[in-house]
Amino acid sequence: MCKECWERIAKADDTEFLDSLELTNAERVVLEELYKQGENLIVEILELQGKALHDAIEELSEDLLIDIGELGKVLVSVQNGDLFTIQFEQAVYDAFTPLYHLAGESELSVLSNEKTWSTKNKAASRFAKNLQKLVPDMNGTSKDTMTRAFQKAIKEGKTPSDRALLVREISAAAAKGDAGPFTMERAITVSRTMSTAAANGGKLEGWKQSEVVNGKKWRSSKGDRTRKSHKKANGQVRALDEPFEVGKSKLMFPGDPAGRPEEIIRCRCTMQAIME
Template structure:
């Protein structure tokens, strides 16, 4: 297979994956699937570009760092050498704006569906929470990457491996993979979906409550999320999910274990 055939095959595979994602979102009960999918795919592309730039910068820094170094480096020394990368600024400039677009685009769709007002309340506490989360996300993702890098670099010294082994391991780290870009885009896209729905509900006096719905048919579902199916509260109250309080599925207040790969959604209770 030549390069052109390989590219065509890769594009076809991605299209099939995107079509399957659209079907899953529709089957799961999400509204505005074409709009939601567009924002997810845009974020995925931006996220993948950002991860690839970070991978190249990391490789250059690590090669220089381990060159002629005989003793196993400390965590602090590795953290110091990993500083000064463009990852966080690239996230802020390229990826976060796409997520913000998703929030406002989906808010407009929900607001139209619920017959809400014309103006968005930028002073709402929840909107400020969303902004805080988007500003915090780049640092959280870099911390995860740095932890994986520290483990890998130290392991190369513990096992007596050379630079070739280390380069191979760096290229295989899931922290730089397209899969991470896709998982992040889906998780944050669905977070913006539920967050925008919640904001549209809060700014609409006709909506008085909300019901948590669990998507059935998901592989390895969380029992706490299944148990919450049908849980109804006032729109300004919290759901209780596995002992954690949240305003909606994938609320930034939830732990990563309760947010990532969550496919639950809300149904408004209209007066």
Template sequence: MCEACWELIAKADDDEFLDSLELTYVERKLLEELYKQGEDRIMEILELQGQALQDAIAELSEESLGDIGELGKVLIALHATDVFSDMFETAVQEAFEPLFNLAGESELLQLDKEKVWTTKNKAAKKFVKEIRSLVPDMNQSSTDTLLRSFEKAIEEGNTPSERALLVQEISAQAAGGEDGPFSMQRAQRISRTMSTAAANGGKLEGWKQSEIAKGKKWRSAVGTRTRKTHRRANGQIVALDKPFKVGSSKLMYPGDTAGDPEEIINCRCTMQLVLD
């Protein structure tokens, strides 16, 4: 899919999701800015990872470039490095923790204007810790995708030189292509997953702090791209402190990192408040 087409779809998804939060104009603009900030920061990190991969590939011998085991070591080292882990942690704290707080405060004020939301609450810090757990799963998916591509290149190369050249070409394409582990599409996917978790997690905390909310109702994103398990969850009502049953996962809110990756990656579902 072309980058422009992907961005149009992403914009439509974001608009629908933001509409569901019932924010003021100022709050919405701030939320949109946080979305963009998170996406840009993650894109920057992925670009650095892509360049680091190319640099590491360039240093390998022709023999190592034909060895899937050696290539696997490079990818694991790349994704496990503290440098990139720290960058993702910073991105979460700078873009997605404020988003959590904004969504939570907005919900709380709508329910009780006398209640005071604090950005120092333990829930926000707990959320940051939980959302960071998404990064290893996403990096593992990235590693698996690249390894499959490298395996295919090695199988197609008739000589060591051909295999090495094909692996180098795949590395370069992955770092700068329209699709793949270091692309804008992946940055948007990661950002959308984290923003869904942040906004819904914040909403739930705001409802809890109001002390008048009784339950929550799952609201699935519309459209043919909504996964079947999420469409089936649409309308499901549970108590505020109980999880939704979505596929084989139990989720406290859409995007809950406690769920299986297939139920939270790229999710755009939200929740509605139940007062009685």
């Protein structure tokens, strides 16, 4: 799908989610900007990862280029570098922790004029760590995607030189974001997954700090793209400290990083506060 198409889908998802929050116009503008900043940071780090991988592939001899075992070693080596660990985790923290705080503070201000949101609360620290735990899974997905692509190239090439050339072409396309795990589609998928988690996680913490919200209700997003398990969860009511049961996962909120990938990736659901 074209870059513009994915951007339009992402914008529609953002609008639907933001409509579900109790935001002033000024808060909404800030939240939309944080969404965009998060996406830009993920795009930037994926571009750097793709380039690092391609540079490493370019240094291999023709014999090593057609050895899937050696290619796997290169993937692991690059992933163990700063770009695939420290910098990615830092980018996640920088991009989505502010969104968590704004969502939580916004909910708290609506519910209680006497409470003050703290940006140093323990819940926020725990959330940031849980969100960063998704990074190894995302790196694993990137490795699997590239491994399959390299295996296909090696299988399709008629001669060793043909196979090596195909591997280099796949690596170059991935580095440019034209294919593989470093595309705009991938960046939007990662960004929207993180955004949903951050906004819903902050929202839940704001409710807890208000001390006037007793429970939460799952609100499924609308449209044909909503998963069956999420539609089934629609209307499910739980105490603030009890998880929703969604598919095979127990989620404290939509997008909860503790959930299974199939239940949190590109989730667009939200929650409603229960006051009685």
